[in-house]
Amino acid sequence: MNEAAVRLRSVTRSYGGGKHPENTVTALDRVSLDIPRGTFTAVMGPSGSGKSTLLQCTAGLDRPTAGRVFLGETDLTRLSEKKLTLLRRKRIGFVFQSFNLLPALTAEQNVGLPLRLAGHRPRRADVLDVLGQVGLRERAGHRPGELSGGQQQRVALARALVTRPEVLFGDEPTGALDSTTSREVLTLLRGMVDAGQTVIMVTHDPVAASFADRVLFLADGRIVDELAAPSVERVAARMADLSAVPRTTGGATAGAAAGAAMELSTDRTVASC
Template sequence: MNIDAIRLYSVSRRYGAGDGLVTALDEVSLAFPRGTFTAVMGPSGSGKSTLLQCAAGLDRPTSGSVTVGGTELTKLSETKLTLLRRERIGFVFQAFNLLPSLTAEQNVALPLRLAGRRPARARVREVLEQVGLGDRARHRPTELSGGQQQRVALARALITRPEVLFGDEPTGALDSRTGREVLSLLRAMVDDDRRTIVMVTHDPVAAAYADRVVFLVDGRVDGEMAGAGAGDIAARMTELEAAPC
């Protein structure tokens, strides 16, 4: 039986109460099969980041269920949820979030050290090689370009061999050429390693690297595209942003 890497069933997330009630997600049901690359897009305020946070166990839905590899997150205690995120989920954000006083290899090893595990130096070097930074292991963030720093962040996310890698605008702070290099790395992780990647982005060029693009509007799924090019994705986004509220 092929269990989806992530499955959301009728997930809603509401904030506030009364007149201040905001519905960020509204009955969203989605499946993310193993070994696929999905981009999530939508106008500002459509619920993209909330979807990612609920799917990754960073935020709890108000209602509905989220499962990662068959484990339902909504029933886990905070302690067990923290352990699951640490061991089975990787994160890459627009901000690199590297510790400036640590070298690249020390930043990469940090998730294992925080989990009380002694990182094997060979494993740390392996993931740095995987992102093309084997010769930068002893460099600190200030000695690396923005693209190299994001690669270190990517290696740090991979050190625990996560089932799912979540990216929140992972190329948002990079120039177009460096962004393409990082996106090519993500694409290769899906094609070569059968990694599952879910990426929130506003960039149609970035989304075109994914197998499919899921569109959100006002907290609801508003269709998806598979194997689409950047031009078609941009046209769809223009339609969504021009639609009356």
């Protein structure tokens, strides 16, 4: 078994309540798991199951209400906000469904932005190298408006990789792409994992999940199942089973809480890259 890149221990995340605990929504409920280094993990589940909250807490975008999260040997739950921001800039990469590229900057400038925010002057050779990894070296001088959706997502992927992160997190990274372009991006991710990168991806798409080494299924804030070496058919069948089971955590309420939290986290990620 590979050394764990990420470990969660009894992680719980609740929203709301305050003086009215009966209104509390538990998005994650005592989740424990290990993500081995150099593996591709997909996270799936019905709407409101806690997928985005799991990604946020694991990536240090949100703090759990209880429990502990480790990146390697670093306990994220005990870091100050400043140290957590620095850790995200240096050791974690993010790719979202919305590409979050700055329209006035070229692909090369967008990719180099995390390094500038971390106080480093990007070496052009390094930026071009990572653009080459995603097949866009020749598009370095193009702005986002001059690129297709798939090319923009590949620039976003290069931006996430330029700091050589220990773990790359994706929240529906192919959700805005057509099936052909989606497969191209997933093939890139699969190749990066085969070369040693650790990837954790939230997705609703069984085809996307089939590129992973294993799929974790969430329901009501808990991991209820997992599949190793997943096929499209097995993933789709398990999702159909989960979607047919009535949820007990307040369905739409849980989804709204998770969605609001994800919106805030995305803003913070763009600001801190």
